[in-house]
Amino acid sequence: MKRIAESTVRRLSLYLRFLEEFEAQGHQTISSGELASQGGTTSAQVRKDLSFFGSFGKRGLGYSVSALSASLREILGLGRQWNVIIVGAGKIGAALAQYKGFRERGFKVVGVYDTDSARVGRSLDGVHVKDQRELEGDVAKLKPQIALIAVPAEAAQPLVDRLVKSGVRAILNFAPTPLTVPKGVTLRSVNMALELEILSYALVNADD
Amino acid sequence: MKRIAESTVRRLSLYLRFLEEFEAQGHQTISSGELASQGGTTSAQVRKDLSFFGSFGKRGLGYSVSALSASLREILGLGRQWNVIIVGAGKIGAALAQYKGFRERGFKVVGVYDTDSARVGRSLDGVHVKDQRELEGDVAKLKPQIALIAVPAEAAQPLVDRLVKSGVRAILNFAPTPLTVPKGVTLRSVNMALELEILSYALVNADD
DNA sequence: ATTAGCTTGTGAAATCATTCACAAGACCGC
DNA sequence: GCGGTCTTGTGAATGATTTCACAAGCTAAT
Numbered sequence: 310m311k312r313i314a315e316s317t318v319r320r321l322s323l324y325l326r327f328l329e330e331f332e333a334q335g336h337q338t339i340s341s342g343e344l345a346s347q348g349g350t351t352s353a354q355v356r357k358d359l360s361f362f363g364s365f366g367k368r369g370l371g372y373s374v375s376a377l378s379a380s381l382r383e384i385l386g387l388g389r390q391w392n393v394i395i396v397g398a399g400k401i402g403a404a405l406a407q408y409k410g411f412r413e414r415g416f417k418v419v420g421v422y423d424t425d426s427a428r429v430g431r432s433l434d435g436v437h438v439k440d441q442r443e444l445e446g447d448v449a450k451l452k453p454q455i456a457l458i459a460v461p462a463e464a465a466q467p468l469v470d471r472l473v474k475s476g477v478r479a480i481l482n483f484a485p486t487p488l489t490v491p492k493g494v495t496l497r498s499v500n501m502a503l504e505l506e507i508l509s510y511a512l513v514n515a516d517d
Numbered sequence: 518m519k520r521i522a523e524s525t526v527r528r529l530s531l532y533l534r535f536l537e538e539f540e541a542q543g544h545q546t547i548s549s550g551e552l553a554s555q556g557g558t559t560s561a562q563v564r565k566d567l568s569f570f571g572s573f574g575k576r577g578l579g580y581s582v583s584a585l586s587a588s589l590r591e592i593l594g595l596g597r598q599w600n601v602i603i604v605g606a607g608k609i610g611a612a613l614a615q616y617k618g619f620r621e622r623g624f625k626v627v628g629v630y631d632t633d634s635a636r637v638g639r640s641l642d643g644v645h646v647k648d649q650r651e652l653e654g655d656v657a658k659l660k661p662q663i664a665l666i667a668v669p670a671e672a673a674q675p676l677v678d679r680l681v682k683s684g685v686r687a688i689l690n691f692a693p694t695p696l697t698v699p700k701g702v703t704l705r706s707v708n709m710a711l712e713l714e715i716l717s718y719a720l721v722n723a724d725d
Numbered sequence: 726a727t728t729a730g731c732t733t734g735t736g737a738a739a740t741c742a743t744t745c746a747c748a749a750g751a752c753c754g755c
Numbered sequence: 756g757c758g759g760t761c762t763t764g765t766g767a768a769t770g771a772t773t774t775c776a777c778a779a780g781c782t783a784a785t
Contacts, residue, residue: 313722314772315715322714323695340732349695352732353774360734368733369781385714386721393713404612410693410710415717455716478723479716481709485618487531487557495719497712501689502618504705505601506530506593507523508663508687509623511703513594514521515686522742548762560762561744568764576763577751731782739774750763755756 317358318385323348324355325381332374340371391416392453394477396468398423398431398438401483402459406433419451424464448475455479462486469496525566526593531556532563533589540582548579599624600661602685604676606631606639606646609691610667614641627659632672656683663687670694677704 327347331339341352341359348355359365359377362384366372382388393416395402405411406421421433422441431438439447456477458465465484472480473494482488482498490496535555539547549560549567556563567573567585570592574580590596601624603610613619614629629641630649639646647655664685666673673692680688681702690696690706698704 316772318715318718319711321718322711325714326693327695342732347695349697351774353776354772356732356734357773364734366733367781368779369731369783371732384718386717387714391713391717391720400612400615404608405709407608408709411713414710414714416710416713454720455713479720481712481716485534487555489557493723495716495723497716499707499709499712501613501616501707502622502624503527503530504689504707505599505619505624505663506533506595506622507526508689508703508705509594509599510526510529510592512599512662512687515701515703524742550762559744561746562742564762564764565743572764574763575751576749577753577761579762727785729782729784731780733778733780735777735779737775739772741770741772743768743770745766745768747765748763749765750761752761753759755758 311361313361317361320348320350320354320358321381321385324358325378325385325387328374328378328381332378336374338371339374339377341366344372387415389415391455392419392451393417393455393457394420394422394444394448394451394453395457395459396422396441396444396472397459397461397464397484398425398428398433399459402457403433405457405459405483406436416455419453420447422447444471445475448472448477453477455481458482458484460484519569521569525569528556528558528562528566529589530593532566533586533593533595536582536586536589540586544582546579547582547585549574552580595623597623599663600627600659601625601663601665602628602630602652602656602659602661603665603667604630604649604652604680605667605669605672605692606633606636606641607667610665611641613665613667613691614644624663627661628655630655652679653683656680656685661685663689666690666692668692 324344341355345352345355365377365380395406395418398421406418418436421436421438422444423429423438424441428438429440456472460468462484465486466488469488473490479495485500485502488496532552549563553560553563573585573588603614603626606629614626626644629644629646630652631637631646632649636646637648664680668676670692673694674696677696681698687703693708693710696704
Protein backbone atom coordinates (compact mmCIF):
# COMPACT_ATOMS: atom_id res chain seq x y z
CA MET A 310 0.00 0.00 0.00
CA LYS A 311 1.00 3.58 -0.63
CA ARG A 312 2.71 5.25 2.28
CA ILE A 313 0.27 7.18 4.43
CA ALA A 314 1.20 10.57 5.86
CA GLU A 315 1.58 10.79 9.60
CA SER A 316 -0.81 13.71 9.69
CA THR A 317 -3.44 11.41 8.22
CA VAL A 318 -2.87 8.70 10.82
CA ARG A 319 -3.05 11.28 13.59
CA ARG A 320 -6.39 12.50 12.31
CA LEU A 321 -7.77 8.98 11.98
CA SER A 322 -7.01 8.53 15.62
CA LEU A 323 -8.91 11.69 16.44
CA TYR A 324 -11.87 10.65 14.32
CA LEU A 325 -12.01 7.39 16.23
CA ARG A 326 -12.17 9.25 19.53
CA PHE A 327 -15.04 11.26 18.37
CA LEU A 328 -16.86 8.31 16.84
CA GLU A 329 -16.73 6.57 20.19
CA GLU A 330 -18.28 9.55 21.91
CA PHE A 331 -20.88 9.76 19.23
CA GLU A 332 -21.67 6.08 19.54
CA ALA A 333 -22.10 6.44 23.29
CA GLN A 334 -24.69 9.12 22.57
CA GLY A 335 -26.64 6.61 20.54
CA HIS A 336 -26.13 8.07 17.09
CA GLN A 337 -26.17 5.66 14.19
CA THR A 338 -24.64 7.66 11.37
CA ILE A 339 -22.36 10.64 10.99
CA SER A 340 -21.36 12.78 8.02
CA SER A 341 -17.86 13.81 7.07
CA GLY A 342 -18.81 17.37 7.95
CA GLU A 343 -19.81 16.49 11.50
CA LEU A 344 -16.65 14.48 11.96
CA ALA A 345 -14.61 17.35 10.59
CA SER A 346 -16.08 20.04 12.79
CA GLN A 347 -15.10 18.06 15.89
CA GLY A 348 -11.60 17.39 14.69
CA GLY A 349 -10.97 20.94 13.60
CA THR A 350 -10.61 20.07 9.97
CA THR A 351 -12.73 20.04 6.81
CA SER A 352 -15.15 17.52 5.39
CA ALA A 353 -12.99 17.09 2.30
CA GLN A 354 -10.03 16.27 4.49
CA VAL A 355 -12.00 13.62 6.35
CA ARG A 356 -13.13 12.00 3.14
CA LYS A 357 -9.66 12.12 1.64
CA ASP A 358 -8.14 10.60 4.77
CA LEU A 359 -10.58 7.72 4.70
CA SER A 360 -10.25 7.24 0.96
CA PHE A 361 -6.66 6.03 1.39
CA PHE A 362 -8.02 2.97 3.11
CA GLY A 363 -11.22 2.26 1.26
CA SER A 364 -14.75 3.42 0.94
CA PHE A 365 -16.67 3.42 4.19
CA GLY A 366 -19.66 5.67 3.69
CA LYS A 367 -22.94 5.72 1.86
CA ARG A 368 -23.59 8.66 -0.45
CA GLY A 369 -26.41 10.78 0.78
CA LEU A 370 -26.28 9.20 4.19
CA GLY A 371 -22.83 9.43 5.73
CA TYR A 372 -20.97 6.82 7.70
CA SER A 373 -22.25 4.16 10.04
CA VAL A 374 -20.75 5.15 13.36
CA SER A 375 -20.16 1.62 14.54
CA ALA A 376 -18.84 0.30 11.24
CA LEU A 377 -16.46 3.20 10.80
CA SER A 378 -15.22 2.86 14.38
CA ALA A 379 -14.50 -0.78 13.77
CA SER A 380 -12.69 -0.02 10.52
CA LEU A 381 -10.56 2.67 12.11
CA ARG A 382 -9.65 0.42 15.01
CA GLU A 383 -8.63 -2.20 12.50
CA ILE A 384 -6.58 0.25 10.44
CA LEU A 385 -4.84 1.62 13.51
CA GLY A 386 -4.10 -1.81 14.90
CA LEU A 387 -6.17 -1.28 18.02
CA GLY A 388 -8.10 -4.51 17.96
CA ARG A 389 -5.56 -6.11 20.22
CA GLN A 390 -3.62 -5.52 23.40
CA TRP A 391 -0.20 -3.94 23.12
CA ASN A 392 2.30 -4.56 25.86
CA VAL A 393 4.24 -1.50 26.90
CA ILE A 394 7.22 -1.01 29.16
CA ILE A 395 8.23 2.26 30.72
CA VAL A 396 11.87 3.01 31.40
CA GLY A 397 12.49 5.71 33.97
CA ALA A 398 10.34 5.99 37.06
CA GLY A 399 10.86 9.65 37.84
CA LYS A 400 8.01 12.15 37.86
CA ILE A 401 7.11 11.68 34.24
CA GLY A 402 7.64 7.94 34.09
CA ALA A 403 5.51 7.49 37.19
CA ALA A 404 2.74 9.68 35.80
CA LEU A 405 2.78 7.68 32.58
CA ALA A 406 2.67 4.39 34.45
CA GLN A 407 -0.45 5.49 36.23
CA TYR A 408 -2.17 7.11 33.30
CA LYS A 409 -5.56 5.50 32.82
CA GLY A 410 -5.89 6.56 29.19
CA PHE A 411 -3.37 3.99 28.02
CA ARG A 412 -5.08 0.99 29.47
CA GLU A 413 -8.44 2.11 28.15
CA ARG A 414 -7.07 2.08 24.63
CA GLY A 415 -5.44 -1.30 24.78
CA PHE A 416 -1.96 -0.36 25.93
CA LYS A 417 -0.99 -2.40 28.97
CA VAL A 418 2.01 -1.44 31.08
CA VAL A 419 3.81 -4.69 31.79
CA GLY A 420 6.98 -3.31 33.32
CA VAL A 421 8.54 -0.16 34.76
CA TYR A 422 12.31 0.14 35.17
CA ASP A 423 14.75 2.51 36.81
CA THR A 424 18.41 2.56 37.79
CA ASP A 425 17.88 4.42 41.05
CA SER A 426 17.66 1.93 43.90
CA ALA A 427 15.47 4.35 45.83
CA ARG A 428 12.81 3.91 43.20
CA VAL A 429 13.19 0.22 42.55
CA GLY A 430 10.55 -1.78 44.39
CA ARG A 431 7.96 0.96 44.55
CA SER A 432 4.57 0.08 43.22
CA LEU A 433 2.94 2.24 40.57
CA ASP A 434 -0.65 1.36 40.05
CA GLY A 435 -0.13 -2.36 40.36
CA VAL A 436 3.14 -2.60 38.47
CA HIS A 437 6.21 -2.41 40.57
CA VAL A 438 9.42 -0.74 39.56
CA LYS A 439 12.23 -3.10 38.71
CA ASP A 440 15.95 -2.60 38.35
CA GLN A 441 16.99 -1.61 34.87
CA ARG A 442 19.39 -4.57 34.81
CA GLU A 443 16.37 -6.79 34.40
CA LEU A 444 15.37 -5.01 31.22
CA GLU A 445 16.88 -7.36 28.63
CA GLY A 446 15.67 -10.48 30.38
CA ASP A 447 12.15 -9.15 30.76
CA VAL A 448 11.95 -7.94 27.18
CA ALA A 449 12.95 -11.39 25.98
CA LYS A 450 10.27 -12.91 28.16
CA LEU A 451 7.37 -10.44 27.96
CA LYS A 452 7.98 -9.29 24.39
CA PRO A 453 6.67 -5.75 24.83
CA GLN A 454 6.21 -4.15 21.43
CA ILE A 455 6.42 -0.58 22.67
CA ALA A 456 8.73 1.18 25.10
CA LEU A 457 8.24 4.59 26.67
CA ILE A 458 11.41 6.40 27.59
CA ALA A 459 11.34 8.80 30.52
CA VAL A 460 14.99 8.98 31.52
CA PRO A 461 17.41 11.93 31.62
CA ALA A 462 18.53 13.16 28.19
CA GLU A 463 22.04 11.76 28.43
CA ALA A 464 20.83 8.26 29.26
CA ALA A 465 18.34 8.09 26.42
CA GLN A 466 20.41 7.08 23.38
CA PRO A 467 22.26 4.21 25.09
CA LEU A 468 18.93 3.00 26.40
CA VAL A 469 17.37 3.13 22.95
CA ASP A 470 20.24 1.06 21.62
CA ARG A 471 19.66 -1.55 24.31
CA LEU A 472 15.94 -1.65 23.64
CA VAL A 473 16.38 -2.00 19.91
CA LYS A 474 18.93 -4.75 20.38
CA SER A 475 16.46 -6.58 22.60
CA GLY A 476 13.80 -6.45 19.91
CA VAL A 477 11.59 -3.47 20.74
CA ARG A 478 10.25 -2.04 17.50
CA ALA A 479 8.42 1.11 18.62
CA ILE A 480 9.57 3.77 21.05
CA LEU A 481 7.92 6.85 22.47
CA ASN A 482 10.53 9.20 23.84
CA PHE A 483 9.89 11.80 26.53
CA ALA A 484 13.55 12.68 27.10
CA PRO A 485 14.32 16.13 25.73
CA THR A 486 16.90 15.01 23.22
CA PRO A 487 16.87 13.79 19.63
CA LEU A 488 17.48 10.09 19.23
CA THR A 489 18.29 7.86 16.33
CA VAL A 490 17.02 4.37 15.64
CA PRO A 491 17.80 1.93 12.83
CA LYS A 492 15.40 1.41 9.97
CA GLY A 493 12.52 -0.84 10.92
CA VAL A 494 12.13 0.75 14.34
CA THR A 495 9.63 3.57 14.83
CA LEU A 496 10.51 6.41 17.13
CA ARG A 497 8.33 9.30 18.20
CA SER A 498 9.21 12.05 20.61
CA VAL A 499 7.20 14.23 22.93
CA ASN A 500 9.16 17.22 24.08
CA MET A 501 7.25 19.41 26.45
CA ALA A 502 9.77 22.22 26.76
CA LEU A 503 9.82 22.43 22.98
CA GLU A 504 6.05 22.81 22.89
CA LEU A 505 6.34 25.72 25.27
CA GLU A 506 8.97 27.31 23.07
CA ILE A 507 6.62 27.11 20.11
CA LEU A 508 4.03 28.90 22.24
CA SER A 509 6.65 31.45 23.16
CA TYR A 510 7.32 32.10 19.49
CA ALA A 511 3.61 32.46 18.84
CA LEU A 512 3.24 34.97 21.67
CA VAL A 513 6.14 37.07 20.51
CA ASN A 514 4.87 37.05 16.93
CA ALA A 515 1.20 37.39 17.77
CA ASP A 516 0.73 40.15 15.22
CA ASP A 517 1.32 38.11 12.06
CA MET B 518 6.60 39.19 8.06
CA LYS B 519 5.62 36.14 6.09
CA ARG B 520 4.03 33.43 8.14
CA ILE B 521 6.51 30.81 9.28
CA ALA B 522 5.64 27.12 9.26
CA GLU B 523 5.33 25.41 12.59
CA SER B 524 7.78 22.77 11.49
CA THR B 525 10.34 25.49 10.99
CA VAL B 526 9.82 26.92 14.46
CA ARG B 527 10.10 23.46 15.97
CA ARG B 528 13.43 22.93 14.24
CA LEU B 529 14.75 26.30 15.32
CA SER B 530 14.06 25.25 18.85
CA LEU B 531 16.03 22.07 18.29
CA TYR B 532 18.92 23.93 16.71
CA LEU B 533 19.09 26.14 19.76
CA ARG B 534 19.41 23.09 21.99
CA PHE B 535 22.44 21.85 20.07
CA LEU B 536 24.00 25.22 19.86
CA GLU B 537 23.89 25.41 23.62
CA GLU B 538 25.51 22.00 23.96
CA PHE B 539 28.05 22.94 21.36
CA GLU B 540 28.81 26.18 23.13
CA ALA B 541 29.34 24.32 26.40
CA GLN B 542 31.92 22.22 24.62
CA GLY B 543 33.81 25.37 23.75
CA HIS B 544 33.23 25.42 20.00
CA GLN B 545 33.18 28.82 18.34
CA THR B 546 31.59 28.09 15.00
CA ILE B 547 29.32 25.47 13.49
CA SER B 548 28.28 24.69 9.93
CA SER B 549 24.77 24.06 8.70
CA GLY B 550 25.80 20.46 8.05
CA GLU B 551 26.87 19.87 11.64
CA LEU B 552 23.70 21.44 12.93
CA ALA B 553 21.67 19.33 10.55
CA SER B 554 23.23 16.00 11.46
CA GLN B 555 22.31 16.62 15.10
CA GLY B 556 18.75 17.53 14.33
CA GLY B 557 18.15 14.71 11.89
CA THR B 558 17.68 17.02 8.95
CA THR B 559 19.72 18.36 6.04
CA SER B 560 22.07 21.29 5.73
CA ALA B 561 19.83 22.87 3.10
CA GLN B 562 16.92 22.68 5.51
CA VAL B 563 18.90 24.41 8.22
CA ARG B 564 19.93 27.20 5.91
CA LYS B 565 16.43 27.62 4.57
CA ASP B 566 14.95 27.72 8.07
CA LEU B 567 17.37 30.42 9.11
CA SER B 568 16.95 32.36 5.88
CA PHE B 569 13.38 33.22 6.83
CA PHE B 570 14.73 35.37 9.62
CA GLY B 571 17.87 36.81 8.14
CA SER B 572 21.43 35.99 7.32
CA PHE B 573 23.41 34.72 10.25
CA GLY B 574 26.42 32.91 8.83
CA LYS B 575 29.68 33.65 7.09
CA ARG B 576 30.30 31.92 3.79
CA GLY B 577 33.14 29.47 3.99
CA LEU B 578 33.10 29.56 7.78
CA GLY B 579 29.67 28.69 9.13
CA TYR B 580 27.83 30.27 12.03
CA SER B 581 29.15 31.79 15.22
CA VAL B 582 27.73 29.52 17.90
CA SER B 583 27.13 32.26 20.40
CA ALA B 584 25.73 34.77 17.92
CA LEU B 585 23.35 32.25 16.39
CA SER B 586 22.20 31.09 19.82
CA ALA B 587 21.43 34.65 20.75
CA SER B 588 19.55 35.24 17.50
CA LEU B 589 17.50 32.10 17.92
CA ARG B 590 16.63 32.97 21.50
CA GLU B 591 15.52 36.36 20.27
CA ILE B 592 13.44 34.89 17.44
CA LEU B 593 11.79 32.36 19.73
CA GLY B 594 11.08 34.93 22.41
CA LEU B 595 13.23 33.22 25.00
CA GLY B 596 15.14 36.24 26.17
CA ARG B 597 12.67 36.73 28.97
CA GLN B 598 10.81 34.87 31.68
CA TRP B 599 7.39 33.52 30.87
CA ASN B 600 4.95 32.96 33.68
CA VAL B 601 3.03 29.73 33.45
CA ILE B 602 0.10 28.35 35.39
CA ILE B 603 -0.88 24.72 35.53
CA VAL B 604 -4.50 23.73 35.94
CA GLY B 605 -5.07 20.23 37.23
CA ALA B 606 -2.85 18.75 39.90
CA GLY B 607 -3.36 15.08 39.15
CA LYS B 608 -0.53 12.80 38.09
CA ILE B 609 0.30 14.69 34.96
CA GLY B 610 -0.22 18.17 36.32
CA ALA B 611 1.97 17.35 39.29
CA ALA B 612 4.71 15.92 37.08
CA LEU B 613 4.61 19.04 34.93
CA ALA B 614 4.76 21.30 37.96
CA GLN B 615 7.93 19.60 39.07
CA TYR B 616 9.57 19.30 35.69
CA LYS B 617 12.95 21.02 35.81
CA GLY B 618 13.21 21.49 32.07
CA PHE B 619 10.65 24.30 32.07
CA ARG B 620 12.41 26.48 34.59
CA GLU B 621 15.73 26.01 32.85
CA ARG B 622 14.32 27.46 29.67
CA GLY B 623 12.67 30.46 31.21
CA PHE B 624 9.21 29.12 31.96
CA LYS B 625 8.31 29.74 35.57
CA VAL B 626 5.37 28.00 37.19
CA VAL B 627 3.58 30.68 39.18
CA GLY B 628 0.45 28.78 40.10
CA VAL B 629 -1.09 25.32 40.20
CA TYR B 630 -4.85 24.84 40.52
CA ASP B 631 -7.25 22.01 41.14
CA THR B 632 -10.89 21.54 42.09
CA ASP B 633 -10.30 18.55 44.33
CA SER B 634 -10.01 19.70 47.93
CA ALA B 635 -7.81 16.70 48.68
CA ARG B 636 -5.18 18.17 46.38
CA VAL B 637 -5.58 21.82 47.28
CA GLY B 638 -2.91 22.91 49.74
CA ARG B 639 -0.30 20.35 48.69
CA SER B 640 3.07 21.73 47.76
CA LEU B 641 4.64 20.81 44.43
CA ASP B 642 8.22 21.87 44.22
CA GLY B 643 7.68 25.15 46.03
CA VAL B 644 4.38 26.10 44.45
CA HIS B 645 1.37 25.06 46.38
CA VAL B 646 -1.85 23.91 44.84
CA LYS B 647 -4.69 26.40 45.07
CA ASP B 648 -8.40 26.05 44.62
CA GLN B 649 -9.53 26.55 41.06
CA ARG B 650 -11.92 29.25 42.24
CA GLU B 651 -8.91 31.48 42.69
CA LEU B 652 -7.97 31.14 39.04
CA GLU B 653 -9.54 34.30 37.65
CA GLY B 654 -8.29 36.47 40.48
CA ASP B 655 -4.76 35.12 40.21
CA VAL B 656 -4.64 35.46 36.43
CA ALA B 657 -5.67 39.10 36.75
CA LYS B 658 -2.93 39.63 39.30
CA LEU B 659 -0.06 37.47 38.07
CA LYS B 660 -0.75 37.84 34.35
CA PRO B 661 0.55 34.43 33.32
CA GLN B 662 0.96 34.33 29.55
CA ILE B 663 0.77 30.57 29.26
CA ALA B 664 -1.51 27.96 30.83
CA LEU B 665 -0.97 24.21 30.89
CA ILE B 666 -4.12 22.15 31.07
CA ALA B 667 -4.01 18.78 32.78
CA VAL B 668 -7.63 18.20 33.71
CA PRO B 669 -10.05 15.46 32.65
CA ALA B 670 -11.25 15.69 29.05
CA GLU B 671 -14.76 16.83 29.91
CA ALA B 672 -13.51 19.72 32.04
CA ALA B 673 -11.08 21.03 29.45
CA GLN B 674 -13.21 23.16 27.13
CA PRO B 675 -15.01 25.09 29.88
CA LEU B 676 -11.66 25.69 31.50
CA VAL B 677 -10.16 26.96 28.25
CA ASP B 678 -13.06 29.38 27.91
CA ARG B 679 -12.42 30.71 31.42
CA LEU B 680 -8.71 31.08 30.77
CA VAL B 681 -9.23 32.89 27.49
CA LYS B 682 -11.76 35.21 29.08
CA SER B 683 -9.24 36.01 31.79
CA GLY B 684 -6.65 36.99 29.23
CA VAL B 685 -4.42 33.94 28.75
CA ARG B 686 -3.18 33.95 25.17
CA ALA B 687 -1.32 30.62 24.90
CA ILE B 688 -2.42 27.20 26.08
CA LEU B 689 -0.74 23.83 26.11
CA ASN B 690 -3.33 21.11 26.49
CA PHE B 691 -2.63 17.65 27.89
CA ALA B 692 -6.27 16.60 28.13
CA PRO B 693 -7.11 13.97 25.53
CA THR B 694 -9.74 15.98 23.71
CA PRO B 695 -9.78 18.51 20.88
CA LEU B 696 -10.38 22.07 22.03
CA THR B 697 -11.24 25.29 20.31
CA VAL B 698 -9.98 28.77 21.04
CA PRO B 699 -10.83 32.12 19.47
CA LYS B 700 -8.48 33.75 17.00
CA GLY B 701 -5.60 35.44 18.71
CA VAL B 702 -5.12 32.63 21.19
CA THR B 703 -2.62 29.87 20.47
CA LEU B 704 -3.45 26.33 21.46
CA ARG B 705 -1.25 23.29 21.24
CA SER B 706 -2.08 19.81 22.37
CA VAL B 707 -0.02 16.90 23.59
CA ASN B 708 -1.96 13.69 23.49
CA MET B 709 -0.02 10.72 24.74
CA ALA B 710 -2.54 8.03 23.94
CA LEU B 711 -2.66 9.37 20.41
CA GLU B 712 1.08 9.06 20.07
CA LEU B 713 0.81 5.44 21.09
CA GLU B 714 -1.87 4.88 18.51
CA ILE B 715 0.41 6.23 15.82
CA LEU B 716 3.03 3.74 16.99
CA SER B 717 0.40 1.04 16.87
CA TYR B 718 -0.35 1.93 13.27
CA ALA B 719 3.35 1.84 12.44
CA LEU B 720 3.74 -1.59 14.03
CA VAL B 721 0.80 -3.06 12.20
CA ASN B 722 1.99 -1.60 8.90
CA ALA B 723 5.69 -2.25 9.43
CA ASP B 724 6.07 -3.77 5.99
CA ASP B 725 5.35 -0.66 3.90
C1' DA C 726 -40.96 6.13 -10.87
C1' DT C 727 -39.46 10.53 -10.66
C1' DT C 728 -37.71 14.34 -8.24
C1' DA C 729 -35.46 16.79 -4.59
C1' DG C 730 -32.04 16.89 -1.29
C1' DC C 731 -28.06 15.06 0.83
C1' DT C 732 -23.39 13.28 1.06
C1' DT C 733 -19.71 10.46 -0.61
C1' DG C 734 -15.41 9.51 -3.32
C1' DT C 735 -11.96 11.39 -6.14
C1' DG C 736 -9.34 13.57 -9.96
C1' DA C 737 -7.45 18.15 -10.61
C1' DA C 738 -5.80 22.44 -8.78
C1' DA C 739 -3.73 24.97 -5.38
C1' DT C 740 -0.94 25.52 -1.58
C1' DC C 741 2.78 24.42 1.32
C1' DA C 742 7.35 22.33 2.50
C1' DT C 743 11.67 20.27 1.27
C1' DT C 744 15.51 19.45 -1.59
C1' DC C 745 18.58 20.71 -5.27
C1' DA C 746 22.15 23.15 -7.24
C1' DC C 747 25.02 26.86 -7.80
C1' DA C 748 26.74 31.76 -7.70
C1' DA C 749 28.69 34.64 -4.23
C1' DG C 750 31.70 35.23 -0.39
C1' DA C 751 35.20 34.25 3.06
C1' DC C 752 39.44 32.35 4.70
C1' DC C 753 44.11 30.28 4.17
C1' DG C 754 48.59 29.38 2.40
C1' DC C 755 51.84 30.64 -0.56
C1' DG D 756 47.18 39.01 -4.62
C1' DC D 757 45.83 34.64 -6.37
C1' DG D 758 44.18 29.92 -6.45
C1' DG D 759 42.09 26.46 -3.80
C1' DT D 760 38.73 25.01 -0.66
C1' DC D 761 34.95 25.80 2.21
C1' DT D 762 30.20 27.11 3.26
C1' DT D 763 26.42 30.25 2.97
C1' DG D 764 22.06 32.12 0.95
C1' DT D 765 18.59 31.45 -2.30
C1' DG D 766 15.91 30.89 -6.66
C1' DA D 767 14.07 26.98 -9.02
C1' DA D 768 12.50 22.25 -8.99
C1' DT D 769 10.47 18.70 -6.83
C1' DG D 770 7.52 16.45 -3.68
C1' DA D 771 3.77 16.27 -0.31
C1' DT D 772 -0.54 17.69 1.52
C1' DT D 773 -4.75 20.09 1.44
C1' DT D 774 -8.59 22.08 -0.79
C1' DC D 775 -11.76 22.42 -4.58
C1' DA D 776 -15.43 21.05 -7.22
C1' DC D 777 -18.44 17.90 -9.11
C1' DA D 778 -20.27 13.42 -10.90
C1' DA D 779 -22.30 9.51 -8.85
C1' DG D 780 -25.12 7.23 -5.51
C1' DC D 781 -28.44 6.81 -1.87
C1' DT D 782 -33.01 7.96 0.66
C1' DA D 783 -37.39 9.77 1.21
C1' DA D 784 -41.42 11.76 -0.30
C1' DT D 785 -44.95 12.07 -3.45
